[in-house]
Amino acid sequence: MPSAKPLPTEKTAPKRAVKTPRQAVSPKRSDSAVAAIDKVDTGFLQTLMGYNARRAALSIIELFLERLAPYGLKPVDFSVMSTIQHNPGVTSRQLCAALNLLPPNLVGLIQSLESRGLIERKPHPHDGRAVGLHATAKGQALMVQAEQTASDLEIEKTAKLTPAQRKTLLALLQKIYL
């Protein structure tokens, strides 16, 4: 699904080849009108953090969807499973707060993970309303593999960055949303 997308700039350019051949034939068209044909200027947008952060996130998520598909995990499933695994007994409400999800949207997610045998719901020790979530052995084994796959894919996707730059980027992004 996310593989055949019209990516920006260079990535899809070789496949389409735009107007390059024709322009080679008649190279001196009126440049004022043709200016936008070869290269589109998105200079202002590139000064916006929101735009760049979103484009970078989508770029990574695209590969994430592909690589994590064998585990049956989409980004949200992965985030939920990872948080449950590292916080045994965590409640739905806590997951919503930690991951910025809305309770109604988490219900189906939890049910799905439970029906797949990846998590268990146990009564909360101190609150009869709440339910503690726990990763099963199967779920834990899956997440060990999934987290490794996710880490590998991220290194690959951020290959143009040095480890130091990668660390810096993570820290700066967290300064925005935390």
Place this chain on the structure above:
Amino acid sequence: MPSAKPLPTEKTAPKRAVKTPRQAVSPKRSDSAVAAIDKVDTGFLQTLMGYNARRAALSIIELFLERLAPYGLKPVDFSVMSTIQHNPGVTSRQLCAALNLLPPNLVGLIQSLESRGLIERKPHPHDGRAVGLHATAKGQALMVQAEQTASDLEIEKTAKLTPAQRKTLLALLQKIYL
């Protein structure tokens, strides 16, 4: 709409106050089970670029929606308008490639902007199939204001960053998706 969301960690914590008062009354519960009550550990997710970029982007976009609402512009509308303004005569196909949009999803957007008198569609000089998009005087005036508002909001949202850090962050993000 985007104002009353359950934000993560500290931001909603003061409103809920979780279990702090009760824990103060009986401070020595079995810490193994109560560990997840106060603070949820999302440590692993925070090592992932995709997660951090998405959270940062959503955080900025949330404020963007609020501040740009008076202009009747959502992030995609803004991106399209900004690109048209800075690339007079750009085509839909070029917009899709530059902004990573799918053609069918751009149609309604363009029609909406045109019906609002913000852009004009003119026949393409060299290609009878294509249509050149141009910002009207009204559209240009709107975007001058909108771009200033967007820049202001971004500075505000990235207030924890120094100008140098902000510049670094933009450059590093572009290394990922460009």
Place this chain on the structure above:
DNA sequence: TATTGTTATACTCTATAACTATA
């Protein structure tokens, strides 16, 4: 009265297939 988890539901976003008209 407030909160957890839930249901139902609506709205938006994203994606695919297929058509037309031009090249």
Place this chain on the structure above:
DNA sequence: TATAGTTATAGAGTATAACAATA
């Protein structure tokens, strides 16, 4: 045959209101 723009539509994501059980 291939591309630009379009239509229709399906699917996923995101949002609000309201309810039952429990605190």
